[in-house]
Amino acid sequence: MALLHISEPGLAPAPHQRRLAVGIDLGTTHSLVACVQSGVARALEDADGRVLLPSVVHYQAEGPDHTGYEALACMAADPANTIASAKRLMGRALADLDRSAPWPYRLVDRSSQVAIDTVAGVLTPVEVGATLLAALKARAQAALDGDIEGAVITVPAYFDDAQRQATKDAARLAGLDVLRLINEPTAAAIAYGLDRGAEGLYAVYDLGGGTFDLSILQLMRGVFEVRATCGDAALGGDDFDARIADWVIEQCRLGDITLADRRRLLTAARCAKEALSEVDSVPVRVALATTEVALVLSRATFEALTGDLVQRTLAPVRKALRDVRLGVDAIQGVVLVGGATRMPQIRNAVAEFFGRAPLTDLDPDQVVALGAATQADLLVGNRASDGWLLLDVTPLSLGIETMGGLMERIIPRNATIPCARAQEFTTFKDGQTAMSLHVLQGERELVSDCRSLARFTLHGMPPMVAGAARIRVTFQIDADGLLSVAARELSSGVEAEIAVKPSYGLGDDEITRMLADSQQAAAEDMQQRMLREAEVDARRLLDATEAALAEDGEALLAPPERAHLRELMYRLAETLETCGPDDLAELKRATDALNRGSTEFAGRRMDASVRRAMTGQRVSALEGLF
Amino acid sequence: MTVTLTERAAQRVQNFLAKRGKGIGLKLAVKTSGCSGLAYALEFADQAADDDLHFDSHGVTLLVDPKSHAYLDGTVLDFVREGLNEGFKFDNPNAKGACGCGESFAV
Ligand SMILES: Nc1ncnc2c1ncn2[C@@H]1O[C@H](COP(=O)(O)OP(=O)(O)O)[C@@H](O)[C@H]1O
Numbered sequence: 001m002a003l004l005h006i007s008e009p010g011l012a013p014a015p016h017q018r019r020l021a022v023g024i025d026l027g028t029t030h031s032l033v034a035c036v037q038s039g040v041a042r043a044l045e046d047a048d049g050r051v052l053l054p055s056v057v058h059y060q061a062e063g064p065d066h067t068g069y070e071a072l073a074c075m076a077a078d079p080a081n082t083i084a085s086a087k088r089l090m091g092r093a094l095a096d097l098d099r100s101a102p103w104p105y106r107l108v109d110r111s112s113q114v115a116i117d118t119v120a121g122v123l124t125p126v127e128v129g130a131t132l133l134a135a136l137k138a139r140a141q142a143a144l145d146g147d148i149e150g151a152v153i154t155v156p157a158y159f160d161d162a163q164r165q166a167t168k169d170a171a172r173l174a175g176l177d178v179l180r181l182i183n184e185p186t187a188a189a190i191a192y193g194l195d196r197g198a199e200g201l202y203a204v205y206d207l208g209g210g211t212f213d214l215s216i217l218q219l220m221r222g223v224f225e226v227r228a229t230c231g232d233a234a235l236g237g238d239d240f241d242a243r244i245a246d247w248v249i250e251q252c253r254l255g256d257i258t259l260a261d262r263r264r265l266l267t268a269a270r271c272a273k274e275a276l277s278e279v280d281s282v283p284v285r286v287a288l289a290t291t292e293v294a295l296v297l298s299r300a301t302f303e304a305l306t307g308d309l310v311q312r313t314l315a316p317v318r319k320a321l322r323d324v325r326l327g328v329d330a331i332q333g334v335v336l337v338g339g340a341t342r343m344p345q346i347r348n349a350v351a352e353f354f355g356r357a358p359l360t361d362l363d364p365d366q367v368v369a370l371g372a373a374t375q376a377d378l379l380v381g382n383r384a385s386d387g388w389l390l391l392d393v394t395p396l397s398l399g400i401e402t403m404g405g406l407m408e409r410i411i412p413r414n415a416t417i418p419c420a421r422a423q424e425f426t427t428f429k430d431g432q433t434a435m436s437l438h439v440l441q442g443e444r445e446l447v448s449d450c451r452s453l454a455r456f457t458l459h460g461m462p463p464m465v466a467g468a469a470r471i472r473v474t475f476q477i478d479a480d481g482l483l484s485v486a487a488r489e490l491s492s493g494v495e496a497e498i499a500v501k502p503s504y505g506l507g508d509d510e511i512t513r514m515l516a517d518s519q520q521a522a523a524e525d526m527q528q529r530m531l532r533e534a535e536v537d538a539r540r541l542l543d544a545t546e547a548a549l550a551e552d553g554e555a556l557l558a559p560p561e562r563a564h565l566r567e568l569m570y571r572l573a574e575t576l577e578t579c580g581p582d583d584l585a586e587l588k589r590a591t592d593a594l595n596r597g598s599t600e601f602a603g604r605r606m607d608a609s610v611r612r613a614m615t616g617q618r619v620s621a622l623e624g625l626f
Numbered sequence: 627m628t629v630t631l632t633e634r635a636a637q638r639v640q641n642f643l644a645k646r647g648k649g650i651g652l653k654l655a656v657k658t659s660g661c662s663g664l665a666y667a668l669e670f671a672d673q674a675a676d677d678d679l680h681f682d683s684h685g686v687t688l689l690v691d692p693k694s695h696a697y698l699d700g701t702v703l704d705f706v707r708e709g710l711n712e713g714f715k716f717d718n719p720n721a722k723g724a725c726g727c728g729e730s731f732a733v
């Protein structure tokens with residue numbers, strides 16, 4: 001049985017109409033899912049009460065995959081089939097990879113993308129990501145007791161188109177509808193509500209398990225622009241573990257140790273490191289193959305062992321500031337993200353560098369997922385957005401009309417802004433001296449299904465044979481979300497330009513609707529599902545109306561009203577009988593018509609039953625009621 | 627004539643209101659939805675309507691419109707955890723049949 005949650009005034013959903021949307025942080029080391037309920041974002045737990053899902057999948061030749069902690073437990077015994085850090089491979093070609101650090105599994109090339117050879121066959125990072133996302137989806141469905149309408153998934157700000165596309169593909173494979181991809185630092189800033197605060201520059205310092213990312217965001221009119229990203233793809237909490245392990249080896253003069261022993265040491269080191277975020281010293285006890293280690297590690301020693309790692313994170317911070325030509329005093333807030341930022345030495349170093357205390361109220365492991373959940377809640381319309389729609393990516397694709405009334409995409413949906421893309425077109429008539437351009441927004445193929453943003457004409461082209469002219473059309477979105485489109489005939493240099501404001505023209509609802517439209521058009525199975533849902537709704541409504549008519553029809557409705565209701569029921573029943581997959585709208589219309597047509601009747605029934613309920617109550621109790 | 631919160635529910639509501647940063651209490655209502663029956667609605671309240679009934683329960687103001695109150699009199703709102711799921715649950719003495727979904731009911 002579903003439990004209820006508090007909605008914003010006026011936004012309580014009708015029964016069976018709850019819109020569940022989640023935020024997912026698909027991390028290199030850990031992943032998690034969060035949701036907004038009763039206005040508060042919270043991370044969802046698994047059956048054992050754990051929020052973090054280690055981003056690890058263990059594949060077997062036969063039998064089910066394991067994910068998370070279960071998979072982690074297989075790491076030692078079956079490293080070749082236990083895939084961790086698949087995020088580092090997302091959307092990459094074998095040639096892109098840094099092979100200096102060896103990968104513990106067999107990487108192969110599959111249609112110029114990296115893939116992993118396992119006992120379960122050759123798997124792409126997209127498939128591994130999908131397995132993790134499916135686990136999180138199942139968790140969310142159990143915790144929220146319903147189907148997930150859509151998800152906002154976070155990606156590192158530096159992810160390119162291929163990596164973003166791979167993430168979306170993984171979501172689709174997992175049966176998740178991606179409402180939007182947003183940048184991890186942006187999500188963290190949203191979780192802190194910075195989007196509702198003062199405009200200006202914010203730094204997001206994210207130290208995860210194996211990666212360090214520093215982003216500088218600029219908030220302007222509710223929109224975050226990623227001004228700079230810097231980082232170190234080979235620096236994270238794991239390096240701190242390694243320092244502790246090396247220290248143990250030195251202290252106990254262990255010399256050369258086996259791989260299995262090193263793994264045990266690293267596990268103990270990680271525990272010690274995490275404990276030192278809370279206490280001043282910890283015992284380090286590990287049973288190795290031949291000896292037993294029993295040491296005490298103080299925080300002071302740990303800090304001395306890792307001081308250079310802390311310093312190493314500051315180099316990218318300096319570089320990012322240099323990139324935007326700003327000093328630390330221009331930064332008006334610093335957000336800490338990533339489990340490793342729990343270490344006091346990190347907090348102190350960041351505070352000292354920026355000359356201000358970083359924001360730490362929210363759990364640094366969860367902050368990205370919480371922000372994504374907040375954004376998801378907004379996108380499905382559970383929250384009235386005050387003012388601007390939050391953007392740091394284009395919400396819908398932008399393009400121009402081409403022959404046959406088709407939309408040619410130039411800037412794809414979810415491209416980070418600011419950005420610029422160009423494409424060349426040509427003429428289709430001999431001697432053509434002008435070309436009219438129609439700027440469009442939307443995900444649909446047909447121009448008529450997209451939103452028209454602007455039209456303009458490029459005049460004065462030299463007459464040439466059809467197909468000879470080369471017209472370069474450039475789309476550019478600046479930091480304010482302002483789109484300008486320029487067309488230039490390359491041989492003559494004639495050009496024309498127009499400015500449009502695409503994102504600001506659209507409200508959340510409209511964007512959500514347009515996305516829903518396109519997804520409906522794109523995915524047949526989605527269509528099927530919606531049709532089935534609509535059929536169920538229609539049947540339910542028909543049954544309920546039938547029952548209500550039998551009970552109160554005579555008493556509460558005049559004969560023509562009854563006839564009208566019957567007519568609506570008949571029409572719905574008929575539509576239900578005859579409708580095919582393309583008749584979803586028709587079915588919804590008929591259902592709506594009956595719903596509307598019966599509302600008055602339902603109201604009268606309610607009044608009547610209120611009256612019935614009150615008969616027999618003392619008069620004083622009724623005073624002032626009607 | 628009352629509608630009440632359990633102490634646990636009141637604590638949650640206070641917490642949610644504090645995080646939301648505004649609101650005078652909780653609005654409980656019963657809505658009709660076509661003919662499919664009656665449904666509960668639970669919303670944050672930023673203001674009270676003139677004819678709203680006010681109840682105070684463990685320090686939380688509950689607002690109920692008179693019509694809805696006819697269906698909600700005697701109701702206790704609890705905050706429960708069922709498996710992984712948590713949320714509010716109506717214990718309504720007026721409800722005869724309830725849809726398995728917990729969101730709608732009949733009298
Ligand atoms: N209390 C803690 N103190 C220090 N480090 C911690 C603590 N909790 C988690 N970590 C470290 O955080 C890292 C994982 O960070 P996370 O944000 O989950 O990574 P990612 O973004 O790469 O998925 C690990 O190295 C882990 O040991």
Ligand SMILES: [Mg+2]
Pocket residue numbers: 027028208338368
């Ligand atoms: Mg992370």
